[in-house]
Amino acid sequence: MKWDLILSNSFYTAISANAVAYILVASGLNVHFGYTGLLNFGQAGFAAIGAYSLSIPINRFDWPWPLSMLLVVVMAVLLALLLGIPTLRLRADYLAIVTIAVAEIIRLFLNSVRFTWLTGGNDGLQGFTRFMENINPLPADGITLWAQKVDGYRLWLLMIGWLLVAVISTGIWALMRSPWGRVLKSIREDEDAARSLGKNVFAHKMQSLIIGGFIGALGGMWLVLDKQSSQPQDFSTTLTFFCYTIIILGGVASAKGPIVGTMIFLFVIQFVDITLQQATRTTPQDPTPLIPTWIVDQNNFSQIRYIVAGFALATLVIVRPQGIFGDKREQAFDVR
Amino acid sequence: MSADQPVWQPVPGSRKDDAILVVDGIRRAFGGLLAVNVAHIEVPRNRITALIGPNGAGKTTFFNLLTGFDTPDEGTSTFNGQHLVGIAAHKVARMGMVRTFQLTKALSRMTVIENMRLGATDQRGENLFRGLFAPLWRGQEAQITARAEELLARFNLAHMRDELAGGLSGGQRKLLEMARALMVEPEMVMLDEPMAGVNPALKQNLLEHIKGLRAEGRTVLFVEHDMDMVREISDWIIVMAEGAVIAEGTADDIGANQAVIDAYLGAHHDSDLGDG
Structure with a gap:
């Protein structure tokens, strides 16, 4: 077992540009669910909109990248309005139903054969990241972090990604301690009470949906910048539920919750995965793997990681139900 | 009861010299049930008015209709001369009419x-x-x-x-909700069963607070079941039964009103209707 490789790779995964993407998507969801109490089950839809609003114009229509990024913002706002206007006046469950449906519609549209000319279909789109490579001041061969080699492009994405995370998280923190954030929390607690005190509940919910959706779209953009390919299967409902796991893990309604949650979540999954990969490996010199093949072998260990990760998360939730940074007192009134 | 006794006619829909809230022909039906059917009500300014009636009389629905939490099928209501029907709840609150809820809505995780x-x-x-x-x-x-x-x-x-x-305890939540409503600086406070589930010592405390609202120049309209409390603090009482207003008047008028006795007190009008 090469523990230095396993650990360095797991640590790198927890801070990589991919982790930045998860932090952003989860931070957006935290604005919706953690602070405002909006049951958004379609955060993957916002991420998909962010990803494809960047990749389609650049790949298909040769747009300059700043214009394409502007489109990411516009499309995220439009999607929030589309979801919010019919549902935010209704009870919370309706938003849940509509968001999960719309996110799937978006994914199926991106995957459809009929629109492959636009979206690339199942193969997705590539070659839209050249601008990011061009503005990268770092040498392309990159560096070695401990035992993990990181190429220059991903190191660059990682660095500005964390800068983005710092800006976004500080922004969320600043907003949530303001009277604006107080109104959001009051809506989460009881929207009729907020209304009876003269708060425009609909407008505040809408603003929350737009801001969280915009942050989620940025996350989706970062996800495909890191992979250098946009593919519909990256935006399935699994992404949304991973983000729920992340914010519950890190602590709901905490600005640093999504950051810590993502790092733990990705570390655990990667650690389990790569450890199993090493433990099931056979070489001509050593044909018997560390773990007997009747338990798990090379061909099916990748499914095991989610089982083990699931157990690890369940344990954490039982031991510390409020999450790492959650407030224990709040939890006492939450479980009713 | 305040020193200056009101002298308005003790009949349903009676005119007040200075009404802050005027309701005309408000009707609200749920399916086939006509929950609220109020022909005319005037709520006097800077007074404590009690809204009483048996369970299912439509008091809370009426509250919802006045405060924008529900919309009447027909009818009009005005607050300080401004129309209320179709105005969103938060705008009604900003106009200066703030309500509390029968089931206290403390914002728990704040x-x-x-x-x-x-x-x-x-x-x-x-x-x-x-x-x-x-x-x-x-x-x-x-x-x-x-x-x-x-x-x-x-x-x-x-x-x-x-x-x-x-x-907070149940009583403290009631206090918090009332105090929070005052943060809005309302001209009129609508209290939906402020005494429900509150212990006797705290009840007295709450009564003093409600009287304090009047002393500050605010108008109070409250729904209550505890007749002792109603008698003690209200200047005027409006009685609802089956969605309609069946009587108005001071505590003495109401006590002597045959329609109220039939509809509300029933055969038990000699017994104490207090919660205890």
């Missing part, structure tokens, strides 16, 4: 002081863009906090300032 601060209207920091920059709202926040602390002291909640509201 501290008591945050509950109070929320009540203040026209907060600059409630705008998304100004909220981002603390210097734009910090000054106003300090004023709001000072006012909130004064009210907390008055309602004997100062020691709970930094506790989560979910940790």
